Amino acid sequence: MASELEPEVQAIDRSLLECSAEETAAKWLQATDLTSEVYQHLAYYVPKIYCRGPNPVPQKEDALVQRILLGPMEWYLCGEDPAFGFAKLEQANKPSHLCGRVFKVGEPTYSCRDCAVDPTCVLCMECFLASVHRDHRYRMTTSGGGGFCDCGDTEAWKVGPHCQKHGPNPSEMEEEEDPLVHLSEDMIARTYNIFAIMFRYAVEILTWEKESELPADLEMAEKRDTYYCMLFNDEVHTYEQVIFTLQKAVNCTQKEAISFATTVDRDGRRSVRYGDFQYCEQAKSVIVRNTSRQTKPLKVQVMHSSIVAHQNFGLKLLSWLGSIIGYSDGLRRILCQVGLQEGPDGENCSLVDRLMLNDSQLWKGARSVYHQLFMSSLLMDLKYKKLFAIRFAKKYQQLQRGFMEDDHERAVSVTALSVQLFTAPTLARMLITEENLMTVIMTTFMGHLRPRDAQGRLQFERYTALQAFKFRRVQSLILDLKYVLISKPTEWSEELRQKFLEGFDAFLELLRCMQGMDPITRQVGQHIEMEPEWEAAFTLQMKLTHVISMMQDWCALDEKVLIEAYKRCLAVLAQCHSGFTDSEQPVTLSICGHSVETIRYCVSQEKVSIHLPVSRLLAGLHVLLSKSEAAHKCPELLPLSELSPPMLIEHPLRCFVLCAQVHAGMWRRNGFSLVNQIYYYHNVKCRREMFDKDVVMLQTGVSMMDPNHFLMIMLSRFELYQIFSTPEYGKRFSSETAHKDVVHQNNTLIEEMLYLIIMLVGERFNRGVGQVSATDEIRREIIHQLSIRPMAHSELVKSLPEDENKETGMESVIETVAHFRKPGLTGRGMYELKPECAKEFNLYFYHFSRAEQSKAEEAQRKLKRQNREDTALFAALPPPVLPPFCPLFASLVNILQCDVMLCIMGTILQWAVEHNGYAWSESMLQRVLHLIGMALQEEKQHLENVAEEHVVTFTFSQKISRPGDAPNNSPSILAMLETLQNAPYLELHKDMIRWILKTFNTIKKIRERSSTSPVAETEGSILEEYLRDKDKAERKRKAEIARLRREKIMAQMSEMQRHFIDENRELFQQTLELDASTSTASESSPMVSDLVLTALGPAQTRVPEQRQFVTCILCQEEQEVKVESRAMVLAAFVQRSTVLSKDRRKCVQDPEKYDPLFMHPDLSCGTHTGSCGHVMHAHCWQRYFDSVQAKEQRRQQRLRLHTSYDVENGEFLCPLCERLSNTVIPLLLPPRKIFNSRLNFSDQPDLTEWVRTISQQTTALQGLRKEESSPHPASSENPENKEKVRLPEGFRPDFHPKNPYSKSIKEMLRTFGTATYKVGLKVHPNEEDPRVPIVCWGSCAYTIQSLERVLSDEDKPLFGPLPCRLDDCLRSLTRFAAAHWTVSSLSVVQGHFCKLFTSLVPGDSPGELPCILDVDMFHLLVGLVLSFPALQCQDFSGISLGTGDLHIFHLVTMAHIIQILLTSCTEENGMDQEEPPGEEESAALSLYNTLREHTGSALKETPSGWHLCRSIRAGIMPFLKCSALFFHYLNGVPSPPEVQVTGTSHFEHLCNYLCLPSNLIRLFEENSEIMNSLIKSWCHHKEVKRFLAGERDAISYPREPNRLLDLPQDYSNLINQASNFSCPKSGGDKSRAPTLCLVCGALLCSQSYCCQTELDGEDVGACTAHTDSCGCGVGVFLRVRECQVLFLAGKTKGCFYAPPYLDDYGETDQGLRRGNPLHLCAERFQKIQKLWQQHSVTEEIGHAQEANQTLVGIDWQHL
Ligand SMILES: [Zn+2]
Ligand SMILES: [Zn+2]
Ligand SMILES: [Zn+2]
Ligand SMILES: [Zn+2]
Ligand SMILES: [Zn+2]
Ligand SMILES: [Zn+2]
Ligand SMILES: [Zn+2]
Helix, strand or coil: CHHHHHHHHHHHHHHHHCCCHHHHHHHHHHCCCHHHHHHHHHHHHHHHHCCCCCCCCHHHHHHHHHHHHHHHHHHHHHCCCHHHHHHHHHHHCCCCCCCCCECCEEEEEEEECCCECCCCCCEEHHHHHCCHHHHCCEEEEEEECCCECCCCCCCCECCCCCCCCCCCCCCCCCCCCCHHHHCCHHHHHHHHHHHHHHHHHHHHHHCCCCCCCCCHHHCCCCCCCCEEEEEECCCCCCHHHHHHHHHHHCCCCHHHHHHHHHHHHHHCEEEEEEECHHHHHHHHHHHHHHHCCCCCCCCEEEEEHHHHHHHHHHHHHHHHHHHHHHHCHHHHHHHHHHHHCCECCECCCCHHHHHHHCHHHCCHHHHHHHHHHHHHCCCCCHHHHHHHHHHHHHCHHHHHHHHHHCCCCHHHCHHHHHHHHHCCHHHHHHHHHHHCHHHHHHHHHHHCCCCECCCCCECHHHCCHHHHHHHHHHCHHHHHHHHHHHCCCCCCCHHHHHHHHHHHHHHHHHHHHHCCCCCECCCCCCCCCCCCCCHHHHHHHHHHHHHHHHHHHHHHCCHHHHHHHHHHHHHHHHHHHCCCCCCCCEEEEEECCEEEEEECCCCCCCCECCCCHHHHHHHHHHHHHHHCHHHHHCHHHCCCCCCCHHHHHHHHHHHHHHHHHHHCCCCHHHHHHHHHHHHHHHCCCCHHHCHHHHHHHHHHHHHCCCHHHHHHHHHHHCCCHHHHHCCCHHHHHHHCCCCHHHHHHHHHHHHHHHHHHHHHHHCCCCECCECCCHHHHHHHHHHHHHHHCCECHHHHHHHCCCCCCCCCCCHHHHHHHEEEECCCCCCCCEEEECHHHHHHCCCCCCCCCHHHHHHHHHHHHHHHHHHCCCCCCCCCCCCCCCCCECHHHHHHHHHHHCHHHHHHHHHHHHHHHHCCCCCCCHHHHHHHHHHHHHHHHHHHHHHHHCCCCCCCCCCHHHHHHCCCCCCCCCCCHHHHHHHHCCCHHHHHHHHHHHHHHHHHHHHHHHHHHHCCCCHHHHHHHHHHHHHHHHHHHHHHHHHHHHHHHHHHHHHHHHHHHHHHHHHCHHHHHHHHHHHHHHHHHHHCHHHHCCCCCCCCCCCCCCCCCCCCEEECCCCCCEEECCCCCCCEEEEEEEEEECCCCCCCCCCCCCCCCCCCCCCCCCCCCEEEEEEEEEEEEHHHHHHHHHHHHHHHHHHHHHHCCCCCCCHHHCCEECCCCCCEECEEEECCCCHHHHHCCCCCCCCCCCHHHHHHHHHHHHHHHHHHHHHHCCCCHHHHHCHHHHCCCCCCCCECCCCCCCCCCCHHHHHHHHHHHHHHHHHHHCCCCCCCCCCHHHHHHHHHHHHHHHHHHHHHHCCCCCCCCCCHHHHHHHHHHHHHHHHHHHHCCHHHHHHHHHHHHHHHCCCCCCCCCCCHHHCCHHHHHHHHHHHHHHHHCCECCCCCHHHHHHHHHHHHHHHHHHHHHHHHCCCCCCCCCCCCCCHHHHHHHHHHHHHHHHCCCCCCCCCCHHHHHHHHHHHHHHHHHHHHHHHHHHHCCCCCHHHHCCCCCCHHHHHHHCCCCCCCHHHHHHCHHHHHHHHHHHHCCHHHHHHHCCCCCCCCCCCCCCCCCCCCCEHHHHHHHHHCCECCCCCCCECCCEEEECCCCCEEECCCHHHCEEECCEEECHHHHHHHHHCCCEEEEEECCCCEEEEEECCCEEEEECCCEECCCCCCCCCCCCCCCCEECHHHHHHHHHHHHCCCHHHHHHHHHHHCHHHHHCCHHHC
């Protein structure tokens, strides 16, 4: 299609090119009717440029548009060449002090917590870094797009409104001047003309609704039949639905459908078909039909191409206008003027109005373009911002209605601009007074809340789906109200007062509709059938919480407003309660001679609601009144006379009773909805305007009542009146038939009631209730939170209520109450309560949940025991000393000493003294004791603070000393306490009782002192003495108990230790083995110690035969590892790895054909084997694995669940430690000893001779092989034919040695070999494949290399103490690899050997073998050594294996030295040595010169000999270390002790151990005869020549270590980097989940359709695809937006890991929710790096998935 259309487009191009911008502009300047002139131009050209085919051609279109359409306008506007015109404009312009940068999605934004007026004030990164706020407390977030930088807005910042760049120029005048003065009259006129025409054109065409007809003045002469089928975005249909439908409707591929869907999602619309009307109409009907089934259909329109063309240009025009006004503030002002000018039709017809009102009709792309234009024009011009704000407010209701009808997110709605307008304090104030904005918002909001019940209350349970949907959308209006209220007025005008109160009224109306909503009735008998709807009401309450608080804050600022608001609130409350006394019968209650009349009402039988916002608001206002000056000066002015205390307390009291009854289990049948409501009622998100205010409301009511009356009403509401009013009721109750449940219920209710009294008297940390400061309140919260346990910063923040600015005020006080403890390598920083704050602890703190209360109690008692062991009252938690009440609340304390209270206390104590049955509980008693304590504290304080002439009216201590009146003659409370003190069943409360008695005596003393009577003194001291004696005895007794307990614990400990050993087998195995190895070393020391340890060669150290016993973890049976016994295996995990890779771009194209024989030195992909070191019998393991497999199959059929391991791929978890494994390695004895125990080196050939012999043997073998594969298959069986190949002496290729291993070991050799092959090459298992042995040797080599790398990286010694699992794994792996040839085809292994050997010693026909630059020498060494036995076993000439090993090693070492000399000695450095060169140096120099000779002097001029030696030593070190490990595990020779410790490079020791001269060059000298020719042949390889000619690269040595990416210190750098990253596939679109590969630094567009690719026939996300290529299936990523590390393994496994970034409080912020500045924690990053380097990422994922099953269900492949 595209190619067909191409010529047409080209042809048009030519005709279009003739149009000149300058000439057109000149014509326009002459025109009398400019509008029609311009319209003609557009009508002609626009359809010729846009919409010429099915797909847009952006570059071509843009070029043409600039030339033909925009060019003339620019010429016209400037009156000259715009290239000069705009430059002049820019120069003349005085730049604005506003930054105004519009944020991209994901861009970091900063808000200063100290200086921002509200949290919506943000800075862009550039401004932030140049501002004063970078040193303040700031928050960092990522923008969701939209919104702009507030730098320069003086209203947004308390301090430092300008950054350095946007600072005001001091020379400029302060006042604002008209920006138009910088423009000429002509210019103004022209600009005005062209802006007016173009803006109108754009608005007209974008809001055009007809589908095939243009506005008359744009209609074309000839109209082609070309249409688009336009698909629009909605929020109803999913991506999948759209993609599926499109494939059907327009017959496109899935890829195209995805691309369509992506564009629709991004831009809001996309044409999915181009052609004639019929053709498009057909597609439309299919789409509509396919999507209309369940929901409303997708929106599709068939539009004429010319309309689409004009609309596209309209959008272009708006962006153009946006960029043109950037040149000059004057142009900007003209555009604003044009936009807001009323049209000819009067009101509502400015262009801006038309756009806004059509907002919900426009598609997403069009909206965002014009919103951006508004932001860069109207919102940047202060004068017009105000005018615009007025337009916006006037249209508010209409705009919101549009938004309600629309289904797009608020972010793409014009209503979202409210945040820019309403948060500016002066604008908000102006809109309130002039446009009555508060009322407008409230009435708009209320207008959308339907239906209501008869009393006008909201009824969410009757909402339809659509109403519920609208309710969710309408909640954004609350946000608008919050914006309006967020900055509080500093002064009030009469106008503002009036309008605020009007808004307050509207707000009260909303609260009235909420008062009493969602009422509930207790369910008896049956459980409720359906959980009632409760969430909507709570959502509303939660959203309103801050608004309610802010309303109060506003009221608090002006006394007149406060009093007026109070009156209105009270009136509404009275209205809510009207009739509440009429309908219900009055009853009279009386106790202790007091009586009161109240209504009959039972929470457990009648309706009750938890929603009481009106009375709570009144409570808030009451507290403000109490705080106000009026309350002190002229309380008569306060509108308190109208209050009816019983009315005030009624509903809050019912709420408390409801909670108590729920707690007592009386509402069980009402289901979870009620439990949830109660939970949120107390929750930190709601409690400030719910629970807390109910407490205040009760306090308010009670402070105006007779406390006796209140207590009786309370008893009645708690349904406990009977119990306390009837003497002996309790006793009778418990002794009679009483039902156990009912007793328990009543006990709980009594406890709850006592708790409520404690709260009413004790909760004074509220300014206005008690005499406290604002910080006292938060301080107390923190103390109580930290009394539970030490907490991290974020936990603490979560437990404290946030204000509308997201502040808790915690930072101001935290240092006075807590110490900060820094975090370690894991975990978080913690705050710990300072010990001196413990005395402020109140056990009955009202924000404790029950669980928190008991935890806190335990923690505080423990603390007391630790700290004050010597005081007598160590375990008492007495009530703290409280601040005094404010005058309005002062009478509350009298509850404690009123008659009914004393009666309640007395009754409960009596129950405790009598101690019979269920009738009382310890918590009940504890609360009574607490109340008594509170009363005593109160009295003591009164006494201490009393002024001379006053009489203390609080006489609790006297009242409790009086015995009861007749006829009961009950003992006094004091007497009962003294009795209880010795009650054996009250051990726990003894200390508290003692504390009470002590305090009582102190008070008595104070009272007596004031009445100057010294008698009591002695009495008190006697008592104290008595107490002291008792304490002594007590302490003795306790010491004895403690001793017994200690003994018991010791016994327990040793039991536990045994248990622990069992559980931590690995750990102990390790230590035991360490012990074992040291002991064997000392035993054999006389033999070994004087010797120098040598791993190979003639001096190889003899190691005594060691028998090895292991225990199977499955059957616990012990067995010796022997050649002929059953196989023992280690659980192992084989994986492909790129950790050592030097070239991640490489990938194997066809694994079936790939030849792994030679490992390239870039180590681009290796096979790593790891193990947990746990040993099993092979048959035990097999049985275990079979059962896992069977279980898994059953499970999958049943549940279709994933597991953390993939059984089908052979994966399982180690039965002991649950480490992920996918195969097993057999345990073997050192295999060399089995085949060749003789270590006799006499009569062995030297290197030259050996090479010659082996060459002959390999040549012979190759000859034989050739014959076998010759076209006469029969001939190979003919012995005569063999004669043709001349066999070297003693070589018998027909000899086949017997395999010494048992059947089961052989089987395991094959199992592990095949597994390694399968994983390493990513192919199907094939036991017979000739590559199996190669992969096994490769895995051995690679695993050793990666261990060496890790050890060097951490600066650890080569043979230092290794974790035993690593040691076991390497030993088994090496021995396995050495034994594997016995189960392979001999000829295959021989073939491999021949090839490997020939790469170093080229024979007659060198073939296509790699040059020595392209071979990793360690892999070559391992391959040669391990395949050599296959050759040697047929050699009867007397050459031993040991000789072969030694010569192979020397040969490879020399090849490596040549490699190093060729690649790594070129770099010059000035540090030449001054001393004359030593022997080694001159030898190196001469070797280098030989090389130069062979390479035809292509090698660089000789560096110094010293430099050469240094390079060789440095370059060969990793190879030597790897070789040492390899021969150590192969031959079992212990490592030299020198290499077991950190320190110097150990070069000499390694050489000794490896039987090398420490002057390595001597190897060449000793074998000069053969080496000369070998070096020559190596150097003559064409690849070496190409390298030396600079035509190719080669790896140099030592290889640089691979590390993870260097991460920046400041996390916002990463965010910024990611925000600049756009999806590589969808053309400049911002990526939603930018993800950084920590291995190679690539940024990926993760978790998105656009970047899915196919991998093995499955669609996978960018991360999974990258994981496959970059990490061979293992990926380590950082999800930048989430601040989260992501580990991936293969397609199905993954987990999230804590990021290495911490905030100042030592916490990570996954998801970037808190926004504290984050900095790199090097230690944690190191830990991640280590996981990666040690190949433990997959293991980590396994553990994470085992610990958290939800991780298993995630579709990791889509990330
Ligand atoms: Zn900025
Ligand atoms: Zn700035
Ligand atoms: Zn600041
Ligand atoms: Zn076993
Ligand atoms: Zn294990
Ligand atoms: Zn990567
Ligand atoms: Zn993408």
